[in-house]
Amino acid sequence: MRKGAISRDGVLKALTEYDELGQDGFLSKYGYKPATGYVLLHEERTYDSKAIAGVAHKFDQGRALKPDELSGGRSHAARWLARLGFTIRSSRSPDWTRDEIILACDLAMANGWKRLEFDDPRVIELSALLQAMPIHPEELRNELFRNPNGVARKTVDITCRHPSYTGKPTNGNVLDVEVMNDFLARPTEMVKVALRIRQGIVAGEFQELSPEAEEEDDFSAPEGRLLLGRHRSRERNKTLRKKKIDAALSQGRQLACESCGFDFEQIYGDRGRGYIECHHVVPLHEAGEGRTRLSDLALICANCHRMIHRRAPWPTPGELRASIEQKHADDRRAAAALARPRRAADDQMPNP
Structure with a gap:
């Protein structure tokens, strides 16, 4: 059956x-079950x-929708209501992201890989910091979002997966173990990562980052989404890129990829003149709020940048x-090895 639009007046009724x-x-009257995803x-x-x-559909279109005619998620009922100006909240907390787990792991490691309690001042401070993180949209946050109890629970999930723990582990997730292993393998580096994330949140540095960073699923960074987003934002900065290109040209350098040598103008002519991408070479855990220097940028083609x-x-x-050079050398050796039997066979053939 046909579904029509609902109005704010219909929702109020x-x-x-x-x-x-x-x-x-x-x-019971309309056959619905309690909300499991979003509440108004x-x-x-x-x-x-x-x-x-x-x-609300009944008041606007003459009949109430049956439960199987719409979903309650962000793509349907919740979105309708939000568009009409109503406040929508998730009825459950969103999954922890790598960035959040990095901060929780940092706290757990500082505590000797022992769990922390909800009333620990460090847990309360981290709870406030996580709530200030610009990762989860407001509609996904409920009243319990990253509260001290939830943060303390996460330290339990992490510490009970530590190699020295002898008890029964909780039902944490795979990401908890991945991040903890990063801390065990590279503690100094990961502490710096946590510090950079903390500093960026406090400074409000991540608030204006493009959402594209989180959509680029083919990009991998153990430092988390926020530092990757800042990194990509610097690489996309048109002013910085132009300055880097101008500096290279003024030095008589060719605008060619520093990895593979690709020259856009050589292949595309006028369309490719003056074009190349920039890659920020400073490791994410080292790159702070400071000004990006031109020496921090490398000229790179799109393919190598993605690789x-x-x-x-x-x-x-x-x-x-x-x-790349090693791959080319290996290919040449393989081609030469294939050619040798062929030449030997040709030499053995009698002349006509």
């Missing part, structure tokens, strides 16, 4: 009916978002160049 019948009566907040009360959207970012640890442009 559905809220009124919800208040009159109560949650159980309202859900209105005048300090919480409502089942999917049911409200479905019943550098594809898998951690990132090679330097020079290391990638050596890898």
Whole structure:
């Protein structure tokens, strides 16, 4: 059956009916179950978002939607209601990201890989810091989002996976173990990573980062999304890129990839003149808030740039160049080995 648009007035009428019948009566009347993903907040009360959207349809289009005619997620009922100006919140906390786990691991390591309690001042401080992180949108945060209890619980999930722990581990996730292993393998580097993340959050440095960084699934960085986003933002800075290109040209250098030698103008003519990408060569855990120097940037083609970012640890442009040269040398040797039997066979053939 056809579904039409719902209005703010229709939603308000559905809220009124919800208040009159109560949650159980309202859900029972229209066949809905309690919300498991998102709730609607209105005048300090919480409502089942999917049911409200479905019943609002009755006031605007003449019939209530059945539960199987819409989903309650961000792509359907929750989005409808948010577009009408209503406040939507997740009914459960979002999964922990690598950036958040890095900070929790940093705290756990500082505590000797022992769990921390919810009333520990360090846990309370980290809770406030995580709530200031610009990773999870407001609609995904509920009233328990990264509260001290949740942070303390995460330190339990992490520390019970430490090699020295002899008890039964909790049901943490794979990412907890991955990040903890990073700290065990490279403690000094990962402490610096945590410090850079903390400094960036406090300074508000990550607030304006492009969301593209989190969408680039083919990019890998154990330092987390925020530092990667800042790194990519610096690389995309048009002013910095132009200054780097101008400096290279003024020195009589060719605008060619420092890894593979690709020259855009040589291949594309006028269209490629003056074009090349820049790669920020300073490791993420070393790159702070300071000004980016031109010497921090390398001229790189798009293909090599993507190969550098594809898998951690990132090679330097020079290391990638050596890898390319080694691959070419191996290919030449393989081709020569194949050609030798062919030449030998040709030599043995009798002349006509």
